[in-house]
Structures are given as C-alpha cells and as structure tokens.
Amino acid sequence: MSPSAGGLVVFLLSVQVIQSQDGWRVNYRQTDVCAAKGSKVELSCDYTHPPGKYPSDIKDRFWFTKEKDGEPADLRTDSEYSGRVRYECYSYIKSCYMIITDVRESDSAEYKFTFRTNKPGEKYTGSPGVTLNVTGLQVQVRRSDSTWLELTCHSSCVLSDYFEYVWSKNEEIIKTGSSLPVSSGSTDRYSCYLRGYWNQRSPAVYGPQRPSVSVSPSAEMLEGDSVTLTCSADANPAANYTWYKEHEDSPRASGQIFTITDFTAEHSGNYYCEAQNEMGRSxxxxxxxxxSGVDRTTMIIHITRWTLVSVMLILLLVFCLWTRKKKAVSSTTEPHESREAVEVRHLSSETELTKGSSSVVIKS
Structure with missing residues (x-):
C-alpha cells in the first residue's frame, strides 16, 4: 500500500490474479474488497508490458467500470465519482493505486485497470477485475435470556478486524466492541459505527414507543355499524401488533388493523393495542x-319528526311576517280613500243646490 494513501482501507480477500498475453500482464493485489459506507477504499495493481517497451511509451493508464462507445471510460470523468477518485501511479515500479473516498453503496461494482502505449491500438486491460462491495452497518438483536439482549454490529460482507466498533446510547458514546448487552424492555436508542466515521453510524434500534390508536368512523358507535381500529408505534425493528379486550386473556386480533363488523352493545369496552419487537413492548x-337501545329506525323517526317541526315553525314565521306586512299596507291607504269620498259627496251637494236654485228662478 502506498504510504501516502492513508485513511481507512478495507480488504476481504487477498488473491493475486495474473492475466498475461505476449508479455502483457495486470496483477490485482486484491480481487474482493469489502468497504463500509462512507469510508475510504484503495484498489491497487501491478502491470507489465513486453520487453522493448519503456515507461515513456505508456501513453495512458486508468481504472474504469463502464465503457463509452466501446472504449473504457476513465473513472475520473464519471460524474458519479466527481471529487472522490484519485490515482497514484508509479512508472518505475509499474504499479497504480486508485483511492475512492466517501464510498457509497452505488459504488459496488467490478473495477478494471487498463493501460495504453503511444502505438495506435496497442492497449491491455486486466480482466476479471476487482469486485468492490460497499455495505452499511446494521444492528442485530438477539435475546440472551428473559431480561437481557445482545446487540451485534454487523455488515453484509465481512470487514477486517482492523476496525474498531463504537456504540452509542441516545447518541452518546458508551462502549467499544462488536457487541453490547442491554436490558430487555428499554426504549433507549442504540446504534454502532466505525471509529472515525460517526456520520455513517447504523440505524438506531429501540423498543416500541407508546402506540397511537385511531378509530374510524367514530369512537361512539351505533348498533350495526362497522368500526376499524388502527394502531401504530415508532419502533426499530418494526413492531408486531396484538389487540386485546379488557378482562380477556386471549387476543381479539393480530396486525396493525382490527375491524369489528356489526357492532353491538357487547362490543363496548376498553381495547388494548400492544406493540412488540425484539427490544420490548408497549x-x-x-x-x-x-x-344501547337505539336502533337505526328509531333514530330515523326522531330525525324526521324534528325536521317536520322545524319546517312548520319556519312556515308559521313566514305567515306571521306576511300578515304583518299586509296590515301595514292597509293602514297607509285608507285615509286617502276617505278624503276622496268626502270630496265627491261635497261636489254632488253643490250641484243639486245649483239646480234647485235655477228651478226656483224660472218658476217666478
């Protein structure tokens, strides 16, 4: 390993693979590498070319995982690796190291080394290459006895003993080592990580928090209704759910959702949702x-009766308002009609008197 590479490097298997063809050769120092997510990994190889070739004849050398237009694509030009890849190649010893920082699970692939000379078409690629597996850390839970659990920090591929595991409880460091004993039923959060890589710690494991229960359509039911109960609790590993009714030993149902059809008075009472995982229960x-005693028919009759009463009250109110308005109109028009009648009668009297007077004059 190059002294300047430094950092965290992980290897699963160290086996030499030599490919040769007329003096061309690539020797990978590791064929399988297992790296923890977020760490730094180094892949290395030695290469050989036929006699008569000089270091100055080597035009290009690089690592790749993909091809573009039928040609290997230098990993340094891949946007997915931007700023995370660098090479350390030495012509005099014919070796080349590739360092990838902040490795991701998407970096898991087969990496190959290729080199070319200044003669057109003269190139060689070492195949098969190096298989890189990038894994995140996980915590396994195993019950030791009725009161104690054993937590183990592990990964999907075996990491070197070079790494030191660190445990945290509620994000505070408490212990080093690959395993940790804890008491059963704890709701504290435990996670592990590799020393120096706090930001890449495993998902925390913890017992179920107090479950929340919802009911649909309502907590106060009518006989004959169908009711659905739903229980959920924050927990890791995921919780299993069991439903109980008060004063009953046997569970009513299992699973996150519990449905009661044709609800009756006998179904009334307290129901318990229990959430449980390997860490504990809540x-x-x-x-x-x-x-009780109120069926749908009776309820419909009550609703109809009150609806009719309301309609009748509204109609009565409208009639009263209409009657009051009519009286108001009548009171404003009667005085005018009386004065007109008086004036007509007065004019009639004057006419009769005039006629009578004329008659008298003619007669004399």
Missing part, C-alpha cells in the same frame, strides 16, 4: 361505546 388503550 400498549395503549381505547374505549368504544355503543348507544
């Missing part, structure tokens, strides 16, 4: 009530 209570 429960929550819900009370369901039915309106």
């Amino acid at each position: 429960n929550s209570t819900l009370r369901l009530i039915t309106e």
Whole structure:
C-alpha cells in the first residue's frame, strides 16, 4: 500500500490474479474488497508490458467500470465519482493505486485497470477485475435470556478486524466492541459505527414507543355499524401488533388493523393495542361505546319528526311576517280613500243646490 494513501482501507480477500498475453500482464493485489459506507477504499495493481517497451511509451493508464462507445471510460470523468477518485501511479515500479473516498453503496461494482502505449491500438486491460462491495452497518438483536439482549454490529460482507466498533446510547458514546448487552424492555436508542466515521453510524434500534390508536368512523358507535381500529408505534425493528379486550386473556386480533363488523352493545369496552419487537413492548388503550337501545329506525323517526317541526315553525314565521306586512299596507291607504269620498259627496251637494236654485228662478 502506498504510504501516502492513508485513511481507512478495507480488504476481504487477498488473491493475486495474473492475466498475461505476449508479455502483457495486470496483477490485482486484491480481487474482493469489502468497504463500509462512507469510508475510504484503495484498489491497487501491478502491470507489465513486453520487453522493448519503456515507461515513456505508456501513453495512458486508468481504472474504469463502464465503457463509452466501446472504449473504457476513465473513472475520473464519471460524474458519479466527481471529487472522490484519485490515482497514484508509479512508472518505475509499474504499479497504480486508485483511492475512492466517501464510498457509497452505488459504488459496488467490478473495477478494471487498463493501460495504453503511444502505438495506435496497442492497449491491455486486466480482466476479471476487482469486485468492490460497499455495505452499511446494521444492528442485530438477539435475546440472551428473559431480561437481557445482545446487540451485534454487523455488515453484509465481512470487514477486517482492523476496525474498531463504537456504540452509542441516545447518541452518546458508551462502549467499544462488536457487541453490547442491554436490558430487555428499554426504549433507549442504540446504534454502532466505525471509529472515525460517526456520520455513517447504523440505524438506531429501540423498543416500541407508546402506540397511537385511531378509530374510524367514530369512537361512539351505533348498533350495526362497522368500526376499524388502527394502531401504530415508532419502533426499530418494526413492531408486531396484538389487540386485546379488557378482562380477556386471549387476543381479539393480530396486525396493525382490527375491524369489528356489526357492532353491538357487547362490543363496548376498553381495547388494548400492544406493540412488540425484539427490544420490548408497549400498549395503549381505547374505549368504544355503543348507544344501547337505539336502533337505526328509531333514530330515523326522531330525525324526521324534528325536521317536520322545524319546517312548520319556519312556515308559521313566514305567515306571521306576511300578515304583518299586509296590515301595514292597509293602514297607509285608507285615509286617502276617505278624503276622496268626502270630496265627491261635497261636489254632488253643490250641484243639486245649483239646480234647485235655477228651478226656483224660472218658476217666478
């Protein structure tokens, strides 16, 4: 390994693979490498060319995983590796190291080394290449006895003993080592990581928090209704759910959702949802009530009766308002009609008197 490479480097298997053809050869120092997510990994190889070739004849040398237009594509030009790849190649000893920093699970692939001379078409690629597996850390939970659990930090591929595992409880460092004993039933959060890589710690494991329970359509039910209960709890590993009714030893149902069809008064009471995983258990209570003695027909009759009463009251109010308005109109028009009648009668009297007077004059 190059002294300047430094950092965290992980190897699973060290086996030499030599490919040769007329003096051309690539020797990979490791064929399988297992790296922890977020760490730094180094891949290395030695290469040989036929006699008569000089270091100055080597035009290009690089690592690749993909091809473009039928030709290997230098990993340094791949946008997915931008700023994370560098080479350390030495012509006098014919070796080349590739360092990848902040490795990701998407970096898992087969990496090959190729080199070319200044003679057109003269090139050689070492195949098969180096298989890189990038893994995140996980915590396994195993029960030791009725009161104790054993937590183990592990990965999908075996990492070197060179690494030191560190454990945290509620994000505070508590212990080093690949395993950790904890008491059963704890709701504390435990995670592990490799020393120096705090940001790449495993997902925390913890027992179920207090479950939340919801009911649909309502917590107060009518006889004959169908009710669905749903329970959920924050937990890792994921929790299993069991439903119980108060004063009953046997569970009513299992699973996150519990449905009661044709709800009756006998179904009323307290129901318990218990969430459980390898770390512990927790429960929550819900009370369901039915309106005993009230069936749907009776309810419909009550609703109809009150609807009719409301309609009649509205109609009565409208009639009263209409009657009041009519009286107001009548009171404003009667005085005018009386004065006109008086004036007509007065004019009639004057006419009769005039006629009478004329008659008298003619007669004399």
